[in-house]
Amino acid sequence: MTGHIARIRTTRLIVGGRDITVTAAFVSLIVLLVAVAALTSDTFLTQTNLTNLLKQMVTTGLLAFGMLVVILTGGIDLSVGSMVAFSGILTAGLVTGLPIPVAMIIGVLSGVGFGLINGVLVSRFGLAAFVVTLASLTTIRGLAFVYSEVPIAPEDPAFFTLGSAMAGPIPVSTLIMLAVFAAGGVFLTRTPAGRSIVAIGGNAETVRLAGINVPRHVTLAYTISGACAGLAGVILASRVGIAQPSVGVAFELDAIAACVIGGASLAGGRGSTRATFGGVLVLVLINNLLNLYGVQSFWQQVLKGLIIIAVILVQRTNRVRG
Amino acid sequence: MTGHIARIRTTRLIVGGRDITVTAAFVSLIVLLVAVAALTSDTFLTQTNLTNLLKQMVTTGLLAFGMLVVILTGGIDLSVGSMVAFSGILTAGLVTGLPIPVAMIIGVLSGVGFGLINGVLVSRFGLAAFVVTLASLTTIRGLAFVYSEVPIAPEDPAFFTLGSAMAGPIPVSTLIMLAVFAAGGVFLTRTPAGRSIVAIGGNAETVRLAGINVPRHVTLAYTISGACAGLAGVILASRVGIAQPSVGVAFELDAIAACVIGGASLAGGRGSTRATFGGVLVLVLINNLLNLYGVQSFWQQVLKGLIIIAVILVQRTNRVRG
Amino acid sequence: MSLELRGVRQSYGDVEVLHGVDLTGRPGEVLAVVGANGAGKSTLIRILAGAQRMTSGELRIDGERVDLRSPHDAHARGIRTVYQELSIVGGLSVTENLLMGAFPRRRGGLIDWPEAHRRARELLDSAGFGAIDPRVLAGRLSVARQQMVEIAKALAGEVKVLVLDEPSAVLAGSDLESLFALIRRLRERGVLVVYVSHRLAEVMELADSIVVIKDGLIIATTEPAKTSEAELIGLMAGRRLEQIYPARREPPAETRLEISGLSRRGEFEDISFELRAGEIVGLFGLVGSGRSEMARCVFGAEPATKGNGAYRSPAEAIAAGLALVTEDRKRSGLILGMTVLDNIALATMRENRRGPLIDAAGRRRRVTEMIDRLSIQPGRCATMPVGALSGGNQQKAVLAKWLLAGPRVLILDEPTRGVDMATRVDIYRMVDDLARQGLAVLLISSDLTEVLGATDRVLVMREGRLAGDLRSETTTEDEILAHAIGQAA
């Protein structure tokens, strides 16, 4: 809030392709969480639990990456949860008539389409991202229910493959999410489009005068977010084995939290894929730990909020010192 | 998004105490909505429906005013919905042992307390408002459930008074909300503290250099939002007659939407009480109209989103021309 | 009130930028501080303003040691500061910007707006800036007017020390005269004025004493009567500057840019001119005459309402070989949070690729070359956020970005604003070199000497219209000014 902090903060960025936001303190924090978990719970290091962890991070991870891209432009995408629901129910509805991969691709494309619309409204019409995506959150959720009020459970067991297949000890869905992060990291740090997106969040006018098409890149960012949400929706439906139009409420909040825990600035221009991935890890670890300790559900919520505040306090202290 | 629009936008504000954000187009829009409603629905102008409208704007109205104050500083308060739940259930729980007014005051104070904590975390510790209030959204919701998992329905009928009493044709709760807006308008345009809050959103560093205590004013803003949420919670519990820990989910979204429809900038420094009140009216009218026309719920969602986009498009077109 | 700095040191992280500065200022004195970009002037000023706590050293006021903990502290002691970077809140009225934190109140604690506007009016009048209406939004004023509001703001209450960091950088003509008159009045009232400027002519005219700061150390203290501009420049730069403006070039060749009848409603009208290869054309005008708008319009940053020759978008202009160095680097020239590397490479990202990826090594090489060529300080700044550079070096970074794009037509809007003399000379020389290689240059400037010295031809704009087209060799400063204010014979 204060200018002082703001000024110092801006010195931490994706710098010339090197990602320096993943501070030592942040890494230590994650290591600490893992160490505490491993030492205090017999279950934590079991194969089952680790696989669990890997599976749990898929949805939040995919959404967080898409959210990061949007946040970098200085925007926000509140509609991802609804897109998850829509893409899932659409895919499940289509598998009766279409080959599964085709249905799944159409599911992802529905996210791409919604993202495109969000992006155009924000960039070409100059509307505030918060309200545009809030409105599309409502509209897309409504459309999911209009498409099917009741959940759809495809019969064909092949529908479950994407969500439940394992590549050795690692779920295929986790690998997909990791691949998105890896490709996303390269995109944001090494391609002109990625750098433009980061730059737009820093100062859109400067970028425009550098001859870069700002609206197109902003639209691209929302489209990427939509694609990630579409993919997350398909994977989720496949994992659960049934698609519900009501799924995904408040998913956007976890995605945003992951970005910010990873040090992204909601004003745009600052944030990194690695640190966002760290943010996803922190969130998933918190949930897992509270579960393993058998903390009662409502107290879990109380603690989760407090831990998130503690984590960003640690993050911030470190940043100001650095 | 583009610098051009941004520049022109900053020309609409509270100037020297006069509130010029309520543009002719915005007023026409509301008049148009009302006119359409009155002409196409027999029910719209009935006493019952108008009273309904007045009652239904209370919660959104109170939350939107608090939200506006926070948004003016360049922050955001996602935790208002949870505060509504907490203050309501706390009040309902306390009336068995305490006089009703005392219990209600304590309920409002719970909001004040949470707001204060939010404010301190944002302003003194320099944490991002989005994450702080997202975390407190989770924590406070958890606390509401910890306080009482089950709804609490006070026996004493006097508990209902605040929420259901009428002053002539106008509900007392609506009058309270209007009083908050009136006082809030004076506060924001006519007092040094209010002006400081607006200025902080414009340029916190300049305000700091002018010798104004920025953290204190930012904290004040969140406290005001907390107080409004606390009050809204008490009124809602009294109106429903039963307090539930699960109430208020996603209330923050409507509050934010009202501010933005009223032309407030989420970057801070721009927004007005009157236009925010207009935003509240628009939202409540949309809901009311869709209900009067008997639009089915899922389609209501679809349309609500689309109408919000249409409204901000109108708002924006007007702003760019102006 | 006398002010004394003793052994002031300041570090940012591991880097010390002030190495023990001693400075004395007496009441009723205009103390000028001059030095190259990045010498540490603004840092010194932030310390005086209480906005930055010195790492070590002491500050004495009237002989008594004081510790300024906050800007508020300094303010309370009568030390007022106008910073190099504008800090106006655009969304508030001028009145509010002026009286922020000190509103007149009525009984009941409410702000008394009529009284507030009256006081603001008074303040502006007493500063000699009566042309500004206190009721308008500060964001609607031109940069020059905003700067004047900043100065007026510093004058509220009892002022004992007024610190001005490059106040004249955005002022010209009568505005500049008002400022000088103001400074002289303050001096008579016994105020100590600390004045930082790169315009040495001003310094010679105004100052009672001059300190020269170089690389964080005071290397000379002198008076206008005992020195010369050339000597000061030599001290600052650490070398002698033989000639400020390069010699004349060959006559220009083919036409590179042809503008005819260009208009944009409310800003400028019916502008026609052409730029030829190898030519440097100056564009002079009073603040608000519409030069910047016209340039932006030519570059496609803003649509024209009428006329030919302007591009439809920056992308199109760039593709045609245009480059525009805008006047407000903070708002439209730089991305302050990104690195120098990212900033300088911004306009050429697409050209320098290996497959779909940015050619990182090549990009780094090119940018480093450009940093060396323009001697952007500190020299190894490629991975620093550009916002951490001093003002003048930021300006060079913007220039570097556009030079990297290898333009055929270069439009420079106030390119030497806030740039020190030695660097200016470098910039003039560089622009001259480019012109010799066939570049066409349009140099927008409010500095008459520069307009006359660095160009072949001078266009003059007045109230949105072209009011003169003069040959630099034959015209005079007076003639240009006469065209600008509409009193040409």
Added chain:
Amino acid sequence: SSGTDPAAPAASASGDGKYTIGVANFMLGGPYFSGMDKAIAAQAKKKGNVEIISTDANGDAAKLASNVEDLLSKNVDAVIISGGPLESAPAVLNSIKAAGKPVVLVDRKFQTGEYTSWIGPDNEAIGRQNGEFLAEKLPDGGKVGIIKGGPADNTIGSARTNGVKSVLSAKSNITLVEAPDFGNWGSDGGLTVMESLLATNGDLKAVFCENDAMCLGAQRAIADAGKTDQIIIAGVDGQAEALKAIMDGTNYLVTGLNDADIIGAMGLDRAVEILGGAQVEKDTVVPSPRVTKENAKQFMNPDGSF
């Protein structure tokens, strides 16, 4: 298929006659669901030899899957799933089956997938029962409003509404008016939806809500509109406040008992029976008695969790 394929009757894993049973809640954020969770725990305590590990997926289907995997990795002997608004969870049921553990569903019967046993209400029957009651009370007919809960619990709600409709739509003198908006299963939603409904249909004679919480809100809206004497109310669940309102002789006349305490306790018993090797019924419908002023007192359970 019937209950021919229960998981192999397991002696307790530790062999000391003690069982560990995992409870996977889809969401606890509602009094009915948290009541269910508590009832299961209370019954386990009563038994003495059963330890409970309870989890909450917070309404996230994927999290339910991981919670169950979590439970399986802790080697529980059986799993009880309180699916709440979740329609089905094939992946969850598959993983339990793969681990060879029995699974008991309480309240919510999943549409697809294999489970060992289910205990829950017949929502359509509750609706029919309410419909019949309203038909009795409105011999002269009139308008009956219906307030639906909405997305989260959709099929449970529509089963209840369909039950009501199946009875009342056969009566020629009764008109059904469905509120266009959802009450979202809460009292506050019930209140607003009722207010809107009263604005368009001031002449309602009765209102049916898909649960008691919404009815309680609707009751206030009716009171505020001064129509307490005109409109009677019918709900579902047996929430304490509703029972009280019925007992007190207000216009809240009837509810259909859907008792989390009973279902939860039966669910635990069922799991223990299965673990003991007993052959059990595959599906057990817990009767939902009609609760009116006459019998409300007997269902008021001061110690009940719901």
